[in-house]
Amino acid sequence: MQTIRDLCDEYGALMILDEVQTGLGRTGRWFGYQHYEVTPDIITMAKALGGGTAIGAMMARPHIAASLVPGTHASTFGGNPLACAAGIAVIEAIEEEHLLENAKTMGDYARSRLEALKEKHPVIDHIRGKGLMIGIQLTAPGADIVNGCLEKGLRINCTQGNVLRFMPSMVVTTEEIDLAVAVLDEVLTQGEAQ
Numbered sequence: 001m002q003t004i005r006d007l008c009d010e011y012g013a014l015m016i017l018d019e020v021q022t023g024l025g026r027t028g029r030w031f032g033y034q035h036y037e038v039t040p041d042i043i044t045m046a047k048a049l050g051g052g053t054a055i056g057a058m059m060a061r062p063h064i065a066a067s068l069v070p071g072t073h074a075s076t077f078g079g080n081p082l083a084c085a086a087g088i089a090v091i092e093a094i095e096e097e098h099l100l101e102n103a104k105t106m107g108d109y110a111r112s113r114l115e116a117l118k119e120k121h122p123v124i125d126h127i128r129g130k131g132l133m134i135g136i137q138l139t140a141p142g143a144d145i146v147n148g149c150l151e152k153g154l155r156i157n158c159t160q161g162n163v164l165r166f167m168p169s170m171v172v173t174t175e176e177i178d179l180a181v182a183v184l185d186e187v188l189t190q191g192e193a194q
């Protein structure tokens with residue numbers, strides 16, 4: 001991240017971070033970049049910002065925002081009052097329900113439970129991530145595991161062919177994480193027996 005910031009500064013480029021998935025508390029901070037000692041010039045947000053309502057937003061440092069004057073950044077539905085009201089409600093809910101804290105505590109808990117699972121199942125290479133954005137790096141393709149979990153009511157997906165993406169709800173509880181880990185444990189055990 002620091003190298004990217006330095007390169008942008010050296011060449012006069014803007015550092016733009018896509019915070020659609022990492023933003024709005026998912027990693028335990030408001031934005032993912034806050035885990036690093038850098039300040040981006042522009043960040044993007046969507047999905048979680050609307051809590052189910054369609055919204056996309058861009059935030060820029062003041063000197064860049066000042067260059068966006070009326071007419072240079074048109075959008076039919078830009079500034080849509082309903083979407084903006086939903087965005088404000090989401091931000092308030094994150095604050096009032098202490099969801100940054102929950103993402104950190106539950107994320108740490110989930111990671112410790114998944115680390116324990118790693119000791120049992122050699123197909124797990126390592127666990128990585130921040131807050132409630134967790135990747136389970138496998139040593140083999142994960143498609144069968146995804147299907148096995150789905151059959152038992154756990155929705156998880158697989159990216160890059162061999163990374164299970166563990167991104168539970170922002171209001172997840174320890175009981176729910178325990179349930180998910182138990183299902184994953186069961187599916188991995190079944191896979192090893194085959």
Ligand SMILES: *Cc1c(COP(=O)(O)O)cnc(C)c1O
Binds near residue numbers: 018020046055056
């Ligand atoms: C969904 C997604 C987008 C696209 O967001 P739109 O609101 O559909 O434009 C961009 N980046 C990431 C990381 C996403 O997950």
